[in-house]
Amino acid sequence: MTAADRAAGLVDRLTTVGRSVAVAESLTGGAVVAALVGVPGASLVVRGGIVAYDTALKASLLGVPAGLLAQHGPVHPEVAAAMAEGVRGAAAVGGHPADFGVATTGVAGPDPQGAAPVGLVYVAVADAAGTTVREHRFAGGRAAIRAQACDAALDLLAEVLAERA
Template sequence: MTNLHHLAEQAVRKALDAGLTVAAAESLTAGMVTAVLADTPGASGMLQGGVVAYQNSVKTDVLGVSADLLAGVGSVDGDVAAGMAAGVRSALGADIGIATTGVAGPEEHDGKAVGTVFIGVASADGTSAFQYSFSGNRADIRGQACGAALERLLDVLSPQALSS
C-alpha cells in the first residue's frame, strides 16, 4: 500500500496546487481509489467523492452509462470506463473523473480474462480510457488497478496536461 499512498499524496498535492477537484467511479476497486485519496492529508480540498458502481444498474442509473453499450460489450470495456469517468465527473461536479472497471477473478467476466482492467479519465479536455492486463489474485489485481488509476490521475494533473 505504500506505493499507493505515495501516488495519492502526489495526486492530492497536484490537484490542490491546480485548484482542481476529483471524483472516482469504481467497479472492481470498490472504493479503494477514493479511500486511498481520502487517507491523504489535504484530500478534503480536492476530493468530491466516489461512487462504487459494482452492478451495471448503478453504472446506468447513477453514472449514465448507456444500457445498450453495457448489453453489447459488457462492463469490462474502455468505452464503459470512459463513460463511468464522465458520469461521475458530472454527477459529483468534479473537474476530473477517474473510473475503474475490470476482472479481479477468479473467473473471467463478460468473456474478458482475469486481470483485464480499464481505467477511464474525464476532464474538460474530454474522456479517454486505458487498458491494462494485471496478474495475481483478486487483491493483487485490485491493488494494481488502484495504482493505475492514481497514475492516470497524476497524468491528467501534470503541468503539461494542465497547460494544453
C-alpha cells in the first residue's frame, strides 16, 4: 500500500468519525502532512503541520521540554511523544486541540546524530486518551528511511484511530 493509499483511508476514516489531526515532523520534513493534504477533502480533518527540523524548534513550537532535549537529544521516544502531544495544542482551533497529534523524529542519514544511528526512527500518535510511541530501525538510504518513516507514522495513526474511534 502506498502512502497516498494510506492517507486516503485515514482522511476518509477521520471524516467519518468527525476527528481532526495535526502533524509534527522532523526527519520526514513535511511528507506526512503532505500525504494527508494530498487527499481531496483533507481540509475537513487536517489542521496543519509543523516541521521542527531544528532541535530548538521542538521546544519553542511544540513544547518539548528543553531538559529532555538536552539530556537525550532529539531522537528519543519521549521526544516523539512530546512532539505528538505538543502539536495537538499548537493546532488548536477555537480553544480545542486537534483530536490526534502525529510525530516523527529520527536519523535519515547519511551520518548518525550523536548516539542515534542512521535508520533509528520514533513515531508517535497522541490523543486525549494517551500517547503511543513506536521505535523503528529502517535500512536503506536517506530517501528510503524518510519514506518508511512516513509510512510508519500513517500506519500508527490508522492503528490508534481504529482502537479509539
